[in-house]
Amino acid sequence: MTRLFGSVRARAALAATLVVAVALLAAGTAVLLSLRGGLESRADAEADAVARQVASRIAARIPYADLDLPDGDDHPVQVVDEDGRVLAVSEGLEAVSGTGTSGVTPLHSPAPEPEHDDQAAEAAESGELAEIDWHGQGTATVDGERQEYRFAGAEVTDLRDETVRVYAGASLAAQQDAVRTASGVMLAGFPLLLAVVASVTWLVTRRALRPVEDIRREMAEITASADLTRRVPEPATHDEIARLARTTNETLAALETSVERQRRFVADASHELRSPIASLRTQLEVAAAHPALLDLDGAVEDTVRLQRLAADLLLLARLDAGERPADARVDLSALAREEAAGRPMVTVEAGPAGPAGAEVAGSRGQLGRVLANLLDNAERHARSAVTVTVRRDGDRAAVVRVADDGEGVPEADRERIFERFVRLDDARSRDEGGAGLGLAIARDVAVRHGGTLTAGEAPGGGALFELRLPLA
Structure with missing residues (x-):
């Protein structure tokens, strides 16, 4: 049972059935009340x-014995005086309730001879004398049969000039039969209609969710096979399920790209680590066999290279893991001067430090790493000079430009150089060119700080790198 109602299809069918049941119940109640009210008004x-x-x-001064009252089966009539004494009743009326007087035996008393009154007779024929001032519901027993009636009451002056009340009833049998018939039809039809609604909802939902089941099945197979090149089927529609399938395929594509990038990263990292480790091992093996031939400076250099590469790989791993940078205030002008210190080729053109300078929010260590990597790259390719410019771009961003007077970067390679382990000069040795991670790290750090890092052409023809970060 739990598994059955754990299905979206079952829950949708149940919900639709409940909604229709409530709607039918409300509509049926309204219909019955309207039917009952209409028939009741008709009886009134x-x-x-x-x-x-x-x-x-009575107003025409006709004696009570000559009133010629209607048949009590359809319209029982009761006439009473102000003291509640019965003056006249319909033939066959045996009991009555709801009129205020339960008596059904007329009071026999001699009545005066009626006087001829043309005005009263004319008014009696027109039916304008009596006004209905009361309605009620009760029962009457006529010829041994008890039924419910709607009663109307009116006051009139009789031939004795006394005020009497007339109660006349109309049977509610037709109303009760109609309501009973309508209720029976509804009770018989409601279950069938609910069954039809549940079945149709089940089938329609099953058909609508079939693409979702296909997506689930394909995702399960992709998970089991670990084949990220596969994609889920996309329905040829424009609904939410089609958008779900497209989003799922986009997620699979992004995941495939990420996994492939990770694989390439691991392969490239292993390749880059192999050279300094092999060189260091060779030197140590030679020193072990021939201590006099130990190249201590080379071993230290290889160790430093290995340490830097490990630090770069660790920083990239932390960036890929989504590590949020610190929220400290960093003045780029002061940071640029610190990183340029000890570099004879570098000239810094920056404004004053402090609140009026180019302050940004982030990690001072990571931003310093960005500037150091950009300066290392510029010094490696410059002929004689590197210029660093720090300025504010309005009230929204701080801009750092690093330009050199070297050969520059070809336009086709200005995005490629930010990829990991990419060297434009494949013939350049790793000792001179590094591992190809500096610019990749610089861009990743810039993006994590909400900024950008782009490559262009310097005014002197060399390379120009522009770092843009939001102001603190």
Whole structure:
């Protein structure tokens, strides 16, 4: 049972069935109430007409014995005086309730001879004398059969000049039969209609979710096979499921690219580490066999190279893991002067340090690493001079430009140089050119700080690197 209702399809069918059930129940109740109210109003109208007719005859001074009251089966009538004494009732009326007086036995008393009154007779024929002033519901027993009735009441003056009340009823049997029939039809049809709604919802939901099941199945196979080149099927529609499939494929593509990048990174890192480790091992083996031939400076140099490469790889791993930079305030002008110290070829053109300078928020160590890498790269390719310019770009960004007077970077390679382990001069030795990680680290750090790092052409024809960071 839990597994069944754990399905989206089952939950959708159940929810749709419940909603339709509630709607049908509300609609059915409204229909029954409307039907009952309409038939009740119709019964009131019938009772009104009978009450007016009887009241008009009484107003015409017709004796109670000659009233010719309607049949009690359809319209029971009761006439009472102000003291509640019964003056006239319909034939066959045995009991009545709801009119205020339960008596059904007329009071026999001699009545005066009626006087001829043309005005009263004319008013009685027009039915304008009696006004209905009361409605109620009760029961009446006629010829041994008890039924419910709607009663109407009116006051009128009789031939004795006394005020009497006329109660006339209209049967509610038709109303009850109609309501009973409608209720039976609804009770019989509701379960069938709910079954149809549940079945249709189940089938429609099954059809709608079939692409989702195909996506799930393909993702399970991709997970089991670890083959990230596969893609989930995309429905030829423009709905949410199609967008889900496209997003899933985009995620798989990004994951494939990331995994491939990681594999290439590991392979390149292993290749780069092999050279200094092999060189250091060779020197140590030679020193072990021939201590006099130990190249101590070369061993120290290889160790330093190995240490720098390990530090670069560790920093890249931390950047790839999404490590957030520190939130310290760093003045780029002061940082540029610190990194340029001890570099004879480098000239710094920067504004004053402090609040008026180019302050950014981030890690001082990582931003210093960016400037150091850019200066190392510029010194490696410059002929005679490297210029560092630090300025503010309005109130939004700080800009650091590092330009050299070397050969420059070809336009086609200005993005490629930021890839890891890329060297434009493949013939250059690793001792001179490094591992090809400096610019990649610089860009990654810039992006993590919300900035950009781009390559261009310097005014003197050399390379120009522009670092743009948001102001603190």
